[in-house]
Amino acid sequence: MSSTDLNGPAIAPTSAEQSDATTEPGRHAQIIVIGGGLAGVAAAVRFRREGWHDFLVLERADAVGGTWRDNTYPGAACDVPSHLYSYSFAPNPNWTRSFSGQREIQDYITKVARRYRVHDKHVFGCEVLSASWHEDAARWRLETTKGTFTADVLVGAFGALCEPSLPDIPGIETFEGQVFHSARWDHQAQLAGRKVAVIGTGASAVQIVPAIAEQVDELRVFQRTAPWVLPRLDRRYSALDRLACRFVPYYQRLLRSGIYWAHEAQAVGLAKAPLAMKPLGIIARAKLRREVPDADLRRRLTPGYRIGCKRILLSNTYYPAFRHEHVQLVTEGISEVRADCLVTADGAVHQADTIVLATGFQVTDSPTYRRIFGKDGRSLGEVFDKAGRQCYKGTAIANFPNMFLMVGPNTGLGHNSMIFMIESQVNYLADAIATMRRRRIRSVEVRQESQEDFSRMLQRKLSRSVWNTGGCSSWYLDKHGANTTMWPGFSHEFRRITRKFDIDAYHVSTRGPV
Numbered sequence: 001m002s003s004t005d006l007n008g009p010a011i012a013p014t015s016a017e018q019s020d021a022t023t024e025p026g027r028h029a030q031i032i033v034i035g036g037g038l039a040g041v042a043a044a045v046r047f048r049r050e051g052w053h054d055f056l057v058l059e060r061a062d063a064v065g066g067t068w069r070d071n072t073y074p075g076a077a078c079d080v081p082s083h084l085y086s087y088s089f090a091p092n093p094n095w096t097r098s099f100s101g102q103r104e105i106q107d108y109i110t111k112v113a114r115r116y117r118v119h120d121k122h123v124f125g126c127e128v129l130s131a132s133w134h135e136d137a138a139r140w141r142l143e144t145t146k147g148t149f150t151a152d153v154l155v156g157a158f159g160a161l162c163e164p165s166l167p168d169i170p171g172i173e174t175f176e177g178q179v180f181h182s183a184r185w186d187h188q189a190q191l192a193g194r195k196v197a198v199i200g201t202g203a204s205a206v207q208i209v210p211a212i213a214e215q216v217d218e219l220r221v222f223q224r225t226a227p228w229v230l231p232r233l234d235r236r237y238s239a240l241d242r243l244a245c246r247f248v249p250y251y252q253r254l255l256r257s258g259i260y261w262a263h264e265a266q267a268v269g270l271a272k273a274p275l276a277m278k279p280l281g282i283i284a285r286a287k288l289r290r291e292v293p294d295a296d297l298r299r300r301l302t303p304g305y306r307i308g309c310k311r312i313l314l315s316n317t318y319y320p321a322f323r324h325e326h327v328q329l330v331t332e333g334i335s336e337v338r339a340d341c342l343v344t345a346d347g348a349v350h351q352a353d354t355i356v357l358a359t360g361f362q363v364t365d366s367p368t369y370r371r372i373f374g375k376d377g378r379s380l381g382e383v384f385d386k387a388g389r390q391c392y393k394g395t396a397i398a399n400f401p402n403m404f405l406m407v408g409p410n411t412g413l414g415h416n417s418m419i420f421m422i423e424s425q426v427n428y429l430a431d432a433i434a435t436m437r438r439r440r441i442r443s444v445e446v447r448q449e450s451q452e453d454f455s456r457m458l459q460r461k462l463s464r465s466v467w468n469t470g471g472c473s474s475w476y477l478d479k480h481g482a483n484t485t486m487w488p489g490f491s492h493e494f495r496r497i498t499r500k501f502d503i504d505a506y507h508v509s510t511r512g513p514v
């Protein structure tokens with residue numbers, strides 16, 4: 001794929017940009033973004049398009065991409081079709097299949113960052129250790145592994161599915177083989193001829209298990225809760241498909257819209273009327289019957305909660321992987337790990353020389369929450385501990401002036417592309433910054449009452465959703481049992497409420513920079 005394949009205007013450097021190009025520590029920038037994943041890159045492109053050049057993206061790793069840079073496990077691919085799971089401003093006619101693999105998505109993000117000239121706005125290898133608001137100066141001060149930076153506006157794009165969640169299993173530190181998390185895949189680890197244990201049966205595990213099943217000697221899959229699995233309507237795109245995307249007017253746009261609306265319809269069952277999920281349950285059960293002939297195995301693979309309550313997984317190869325004799329499903333809980341084995345609650349010993357932790361992420365308690373300090377000196381983590389993860393429109397939080405979160409609380413989707421949500425948030429924060437510039441506003445801070453009203457409205461809607469009523473426990477719920485992860489409705493409703501910066505919901509202090 002050449003850079004010209006990403007439709008949309010390239011952004012040429014300007015003289016203003018040259019003067020703001022330094023990424024040296026100690027530097028003040030009008031806007032600092034933490035994190036160079038899909039959200040950070042989207043925000044940066046928007047700033048460029050608005051003609052704002054005085055911004056930086058601080059990224060702890062050495063490349064853009066976030067999720068798609070880190071999740072290099074065998075079989076890693078998106079589960080929303082690529083023609084939708086891509087930026088609206090950078091359609092890619094060259095996707096090779098409906099659900100592209102990790103490498104292709106990572107290449108796409110890198111090319112977008114270069115084409116829109118935001119790559120050079122990143123400070124790589126720069127981990128934000130703390131960010132604190134200084135009211136007198138109306139600025140954020142950031143301490144990083146590359147020194148101090150200050151900013152008028154802070155954008156937190158540090159990801160929701162970014163920090164691996166590691167299980168606390170007694171004895172795991174005594175294991176003498178290799179142990180690694182799915183998002184930190186050890187590519188030096190030899191799997192051929194090995195006894196491998198995969199812990200977890202979520203979205204990553206269902207991709208990993210079939211991808212490694214044929215290489216390994218023995219594979220044990222440790223399941224706590226069975227997932228619902230639907231067919232993956234994946235296909236390789238032909239040269240003709242790609243030519244049509246590139247040259248037939250509106251073809252790619254129509255394709256994207258079709259995929260969007262087909263996915264959007266699922267919000268009815270997930271968020272509004274869980275009974276509407278029934279047909280999907282019937283399809284999933286039929287698939288299970290067809291692909292798992294063994295009645296006992298099928299029983300253990302059958303979920304005991306309503307479809308949609310946990311993330312619905314898409315795979316045509318997960319169930320068939322269990323047809324191999326050397327692939328076994330273990331449903332007893334793991335009680336202990338020893339030097340060379342895992343022991344389950346029934347006393348069974350499972351020999352292993354490699355453990356793959358497909359155990360998900362610290363979604364509701366990101367470590368970065370504990371590094372961001374608001375007006376009264378409390379960290380975001382402390383504020384969330386006390387009041388729950390309340391957040392206005394998934395973006396603004398009382399006590400944290402001039403700060404906008406990307407992919408914040410209650411922006412998660414079970415049915416559509418997160419990039420749609422990200423672009424909605426980018427609209428909102430760009431309008432906020434434009435308003436601040438136009439009206440010479442020093443700081444904006446969402447009003448506590450606006451935030452509380454918004455949270456109440458969300459929780460009221462969520463109480464009807466399948467995530468709250470479907471009879472499962474999932475990472476959608478925080479430690480207080482509240483669903484502070486999912487957006488309770490259609491994604492276009494979120495687009496509507498983030499179209500304009502609603503200044504009346506904010507305390508505003510005028511005069512000063514920005």
Ligand SMILES: Cc1cc2nc3c(=O)[nH]c(=O)nc-3n(C[C@H](O)[C@H](O)[C@H](O)COP(=O)(O)OP(=O)(O)OC[C@H]3O[C@@H](n4cnc5c(N)ncnc54)[C@H](O)[C@@H]3O)c2cc1C
Nearest residue numbers: 035037038039060066067078079080127128158159162418
């Ligand atoms: C395996 C996997 C598959 C997925 N598939 C899909 C899919 O098909 N469809 C979909 O809609 N969503 C999918 N998602 C969700 C996905 O996370 C989002 O779609 C999207 O990639 C989130 O982008 P982000 O920029 O918000 O976060 P991330 O991609 O997580 O990026 C955050 C960035 O912030 C950096 N960072 C974090 N803390 C700091 C710090 N303190 N200092 C400096 N930098 C920091 C990180 O290094 C990272 O680069 C998937 C997630 C995973 C894990």
